[in-house]
Amino acid sequence: MLLSKPQRMARCAMIAALYTAVSLLLAPFSYGAVQVRVAEALTLLPVFTPDAVVGVTLGCLLTNLLGSSPIDAVFGTLATLAAALLTYALRRVRWRSLPLASALMPVLINALVVGAEITVFFMDAPFTLPALAFNMFTVGLGEVVSCMGLGLLLVRCVEKNRTLGEFLTA
Known part of the structure; x- marks a missing residue:
């Protein structure tokens, strides 16, 4: 079944709202150098639909505008967009039926971009390679x-749940 443009926009908005709500609800864990942004599990939804690229990107933008900084709104959102696009591009690459390559994209992109962002913009100390490596780590x-654990679990749940699968693949 093909979705109309308003239905696809609504799906994007629902994904964005879910990303934002989960991030803000779990705010103490969603921000900072040591963070587990549970909503990042949703960055694996592009495995099912390109609409999720827009949804998670908008969700990240809203989350960072509401709970972080303009700098994070720019760099964190660009990192999420890049990761979501790569997740979508690698959606068919599977190992033991799991989209491990897709799940690895948000891990690598965010480690590099957000780790560098924290080191350059948010540390009181001068830039050092050990600090950069620590923040990336x-x-x-x-x-x-979030992605290799919760995200892959989410993918498995969507694949096993007919209603969720139909919603995301229509």
Whole structure:
């Protein structure tokens, strides 16, 4: 079944709202150098539909505008957009039926971009390579939990739930 343009826009808006609501609800864990942004699990939804690229990007933008900083709204959102596009591009690459390559994209992109963002813009100390490596590591670790753990679980649940699968693949 093909969705109309308003239906596709509504699906994007629902994904964005869910991303924002989960991030803000779990705000103490969603921001900072050591973070596990649970809503990042939704960055695997582009495995099912390109509409999710728009949804998670808008959700990240709203989340960062409401709970972080303009700098994070720019760099964090661009990182999420890049990760979502790569997730969509690699959606058919599977290992043991899991989209591991897709799940790895948000981990790598956010570790690099957000780790660098924290080091350059939010640390009181001068820039050092060890600080950059530490921030990339901690952001990447949180992304592993969100994307490789919760995100892959979400993919599996969508694939097993007929209603969710139909909603995301229509």
